[in-house]
Amino acid sequence: MNPQEVHDVQSEDRLDQACAWIARLRSDDLSMADRRAFSAWIAESSANRQAFDEMSELWGDLGVLSHLPIDELYPESVPSTNFRHADKPVAASTKGSAAATDNAPGWSLPQWLLGGGLATACLSVALWVGNQWLQQGPTDEQTYATTVGETRVVALPDGSQVHLNTNSELVVNFSREERRTQLLKGEAYFEVARQTSRPFSVAAGAANIRVLGTQFNVERNPENTRVSVTGGVVAVSESRTASGLQPESVKLTRNQKVSVSNGGIGDVGHTSAEEALDWTRGQLVFDETPLRDALEELNRYLSVPAAAPGLGDRTLSGTFELTDPDSTLSAIAAALGLEQDHSDPNLTLLSPKPN
Numbered sequence: 001m002n003p004q005e006v007h008d009v010q011s012e013d014r015l016d017q018a019c020a021w022i023a024r025l026r027s028d029d030l031s032m033a034d035r036r037a038f039s040a041w042i043a044e045s046s047a048n049r050q051a052f053d054e055m056s057e058l059w060g061d062l063g064v065l066s067h068l069p070i071d072e073l074y075p076e077s078v079p080s081t082n083f084r085h086a087d088k089p090v091a092a093s094t095k096g097s098a099a100a101t102d103n104a105p106g107w108s109l110p111q112w113l114l115g116g117g118l119a120t121a122c123l124s125v126a127l128w129v130g131n132q133w134l135q136q137g138p139t140d141e142q143t144y145a146t147t148v149g150e151t152r153v154v155a156l157p158d159g160s161q162v163h164l165n166t167n168s169e170l171v172v173n174f175s176r177e178e179r180r181t182q183l184l185k186g187e188a189y190f191e192v193a194r195q196t197s198r199p200f201s202v203a204a205g206a207a208n209i210r211v212l213g214t215q216f217n218v219e220r221n222p223e224n225t226r227v228s229v230t231g232g233v234v235a236v237s238e239s240r241t242a243s244g245l246q247p248e249s250v251k252l253t254r255n256q257k258v259s260v261s262n263g264g265i266g267d268v269g270h271t272s273a274e275e276a277l278d279w280t281r282g283q284l285v286f287d288e289t290p291l292r293d294a295l296e297e298l299n300r301y302l303s304v305p306a307a308a309p310g311l312g313d314r315t316l317s318g319t320f321e322l323t324d325p326d327s328t329l330s331a332i333a334a335a336l337g338l339e340q341d342h343s344d345p346n347l348t349l350l351s352p353k354p355n
Helices: 003-025 032-044 046-060 081-086 091-102 109-131 291-298 325-335
Strands: 140-145 152-155 161-164 169-174 179-191 200-204 207-211 215-220 225-231 234-238 249-252 256-261 283-290 315-321 338-344 347-352
Touching (some): 234 256, 249 256, 291 315
Antiparallel strands (some): 179 215, 207 234
């Protein structure tokens, strides 16, 4: 494992720990030992503090932090009256007051981190969520689309890049507070420029995706939306749920994928950059892929879509070129022993060859 891979693993481990702490802090049975352990963990290193701040921002508008009772859990982290006075902008007394607080009872360095770093992170999230509609600046909305057989690379004004697959449509809406996009149809690979103070989100079917800066692929299908991550951390949540229920959400890191449908979020699976980005190389790569899923992808490139009624569970493996989609369909049919029926000009039907 090279040094960069070691660093990536360590960073992902810290992010996992930060997520675990967020979940534990919201638990109804949080103990004093848990409080002390969290205080020690966040004071252990600046990397832990950064990981917690990053996950706080990433998960803030997904509702994970909406009920995090910092003041109730950590009343001892609230500054004393003297400390509050010292916090006033009086230049002559700032140094002396700050020194005095170092020795103030019940206000140790870990508690300062809790009262300052954690509270500030959560307050920032709360202010962003509460004021994004009231104080939102002018927006710049653009729509980008591709036709069947066309792909396109779009450079966004924030420095991000989006690779649009064939027959896709993306709406981009940027403001001072956030970077919102919506994938109306098709597939797109996002290389998001990191802006911690301005999150980047993608709405796609039943899924909401939120990042600070990373690389991921979004594939919107009629039945689901698939998200594959090739770098960084991505938060994926349901776009809607039954009344009164909190939308389900998961965190994805590099080489992980998940599918989101109206029925909820599926299991997190393993992927690779080669699998997630095969279409950017003009290929479709299938590995024990159900035929219904393979045709769903291929239909983006076909002028006449194909279907295989009753055969969708058959699996397909192999690498197929997209330069000639009709030839690819013929290759798939041959590999599975199927024949094509072109009697309907609007749909090609695949069925088993007669014996």
